[in-house]
Amino acid sequence: MNWADFSSAEPDLARTVEERFGAFTHHTLATLRKDGSPRTTGLEVRFLNGELWLGMMPDSLKARDLERDPRFCLQANPGEGQTLGGGDVRISGRAHEVTDPETKTRYTEEVEPPEPFHLFRTELTEVVRTSVEDDKYLVVQVWKPGEPVRTIKRT
Template sequence: MTSFTWADFQAAEPAFAESVQQRFQQYKHHVLATLRKDGSPRLTGLEVDFRFGEMWLGMMPNSRKAQDLQRDPRFAIHTNPGSGDSMDGGDVRIGGRAVEVTDPEVIRRFVAEAKPPEPFHLFRVELGEVVRTYVDGEELVVRTWRPGAAVRTQRRR
């Protein structure tokens, strides 16, 4: 299976990638879905970071979400909806695989720039799907990107 990074997404669909990243950067905390050992879903809060052409997920040492991803790297993350009814920028959902980074040089570089609380687990996102949903006038717009395919846009009234 080919790995698709944030930089790959940016190269394939620059405007879409920018709108997705801006939506994540509106708020600090988002919702991560992982799979528990028994296969049931777990939802937890999480911060997302974009650096070096990658999307990163950092977690406290031995947290349940980190243990879930170490066992099964599949995940989905949903942007914070914000307060009120506005949903400024719509909402974004990303699914894929979170691969734990153990290379000391990559971790050192990340720490030097991001300055996260240490110790921590660091995961690099491999994109499987990016979906942005928003309202445009009277229509609900759903834009979907998958690696190797063009963006698909659906409009509903």
């Protein structure tokens, strides 16, 4: 399921997630190293043409990780201070490298990344938003493909 599918299924949550990612330029990407241990690195992301795109420098460790094992988790930059305006947002899925010249050209017309670069299209497996409501409740929204958003509220 791509970003357009998710946005169609859950427009309110999708809008909130995009706003959180749009609040800052750099976010945190988690990938899996060759030995299976996690690696976290900074990353810029783009929501374009119904897709969530991950672009990165050639032969970067995170690109190598994704080529070997496409699973990832992406966390929106929490920002400064003690509060998470808009909540904590995470997207998990699989990243598939795009090598098609036409698709990469369309992407570069929108984004203008430094050349050369790796470009990955994402397939979503989970979107999670954690927030605080009324300074009292911890609210966790969890979405998975084929399921409605599940909301958990705790005091």
